[in-house]
Amino acid sequence: MQTVIAFIVVFGSLVFFHELGHFIFAKRAGILVREFAIGMGPKIFGMMKGETLYTLRLLPIGGYVRMAGEDTDSVELQPGFRVGLILNRDNVAEKIYLNQNVQNPNVLFLEVERADLEKGLWIEGYDEDDQFTRINVSRTATLVENGTETMIAPYDRQFNSKTVGQRTMAIFAGPLFNFILAFFLFAILGIMQGVPTYEPIIYGVDEKGPAAAAGLQAGDYVKEIDGQPVERWQDLSSTVQDKPGEPISIIVERDGQNIELKMTPDTLEESGKEYGQIGVYYQSPVEKNPLKALVFGVTQTYDYTVLILGLLGDLITGQFTIDALSGPVGIYKVTETVAKDGVYNLMNWAAVLSINLGIMNLLPLPALDGGRLLFFGIEALRGKPVDRQKEGMVHFVGIVLLMILMVVVTWNDIQRFFF
Template identity: 45%
Template sequence: MHTLQVVFLTVMVFFVIVTIHEWGHFFFAKRAGILVREFAIGFGPKLFSVKRGETRYTLRLVPAGGFVRMAGEDPELVEVQPGQTIAVRLNGDKVTRFYLDRLDERSNVLRGEVETIDIENRLRLTMNVDGVSETYSVDPKALLIAKGKETQIAPLDRQFGSKTLGQRAMAIVAGPMMNFVLAFVLFAAYYQMAGVQLENPDHLLIGDVLPGKPAAEAHLKSGDVIDSINGTKIGIDYDKMIAMIGKSAGVPLTIGVIRDGQPLSFKITPQLDPSSGEGKVGITAAFPTRPAKLGETFTLAGKAMKTMTVSIIQGFKNLIIGNFKLDDLGGPVRTAQVTSQIAEQGITELTSWAALLSLYLGIFNLLPIPALDGSRLLFIGLEAVRGRPVDPNRESMVHFIGFAMLMLLMLAVTYNDILRLVRGEH
């Protein structure tokens, strides 16, 4: 597979997994009537930004996730205060725009000093214009304009906090839920592409042929039947094949295969793999398969979800009890490196890996760690028990501290990933 194609597929895996997660938040927030200010992929400085309707869609520099910014999820900043001189633009008797700076440059506006303003409940503005007190209604989609930025006001009924516990919980849990749905669909697609292993196989096949390795240079192909090595029949003895190749680093081997019913032999010299100290030719073995039936496709996808979920949770358990080293953790760099390696093996293996990443992202986001979806669900649960919400400022501070800690951890593992790449480790 060409390098450009590998890079494209690697980027697409991350883009699809993060986008489907954020789309879950976005869809159920909009369905509940919440104003969604921004739908972002990535963090940090904006690379691309476009506004459609009420929402700004952005692509940001750091590809370490994304976010959907809902009005009222964090405390709203009320930028207009009594005594402040502003300019407003009217459509009939309704205020559609508030201008908070550069007032002399605004045309077709009304200037005055704010006496009272309520842009959350009553949607009313009383302003002193040339010594006369005037009251205006405010359009529920009016814009606040300052420092070149437009911010749509959020009446209380458009804010996250005004919605029922169920609506808020659904808007939060929908992100991980969509990752689980995507993982299931991708696992099902994988079994449709890879098939199901035969119950009583009598031979091994060459699965993947890694580019640039001895097997690829000798023109072995995926799907070839592995018949023999140096005249010794292999049958279905995978361990025998690995052992014979592993002991022959730098020593030529004759590998016999059957292709399209015709026996062929290839002279191949295994390369020494520094990490294992054994010879490698750059192939994976696979058992013969049959097409998966529709019903068993769903069954197998469900089993894969269960198995991988148990494995991921066990990994988190080891992390919590401290049974890990920094090298066991991987950040975006290491994940991208592994994804690109799997992309080289073909779309089938990449589909399985993408399913695993989507499942991992869904589970990880449900952990009760500040700034993650699990933490926000925890605060909603506390509100249900207490009968009243936690102070929004305190909740925001918890999430801010949690986000900062996550970013520090991300920097640490990314730095470690880069050192590993420099040292040539995998």
């Protein structure tokens, strides 16, 4: 149960912040947001607030912000169409009933001759007395069909009516908010746990390793290695790893005195590559400073971004295969392990996942945010948008391929963890 709750919290947070980015910048651009959804598939819970429906859906594989004009949500009233209109005091239509018999004496029935519900906002047709009339439509009018109400979307409130810059920000803001979430999580960890100083202080020594044989002790402060000053633990670690089987000299400070120790790192091999090891343990001292915690949030976000991009590059160049990828099942299993190590480790894991989600969504692939941004870039260069039908077909193919990939990585996860 603990794992389920941890997974829901982590997954929900990542998706919520991602979609929140889309939502905020869409609203800033004046776009009508029809739905803000966490999860996909059948609706579990829904709440209408203002002009947006907020929903929680069954399948934990993402979420979405549905904006007016992005899909085929527009309604065209064809000639001969019979509608019922509720008018306000200014004889402006506030509600439009489609194909329904409405038992309301205040409803004006029209047989539509022409209509414009996007730019002109009017309906022309013949009333029950066969009189031709024109009714203006409110910008906030709702369409009622089979008991479901949908707000109309005037053209200036549709996604495609906005500038390339506004549309770009509405899409880019999703991944951007994932990086912002990661920054805040790392910064909070820095405030609560302290910021690692990475001072080169020996935390422990393996009694069977070269370091113990040379006389290195817990608490020793490493000053130099092979004549080079050591300022951070990484300086010592990288030098030792680069010299397997080669004698090295280390100067440490102990009880106010400098002591020189000589040793030869053991040679270990991993993935066909040799590296050195002297048998010491490290735990960085920490410093609690709010300002440094903010800097820590930036540096950790940057470092993990570089790391993930490097792994992505390895995948592209074939240095590891698709079998190494994980889907929801794999993320769930890792979350199960991490959750057992405490809330701090869970927060760190959530931050890393948030960066990963941001990067993956920025890849210039169809159906992803990056794919849509690529089309916006092409539009900016051409001076006109790509044909909507062609773009839609590309994204549709992308969605199919992503679903296939999801099935493959999920099957890999199932085989890896359960067989």
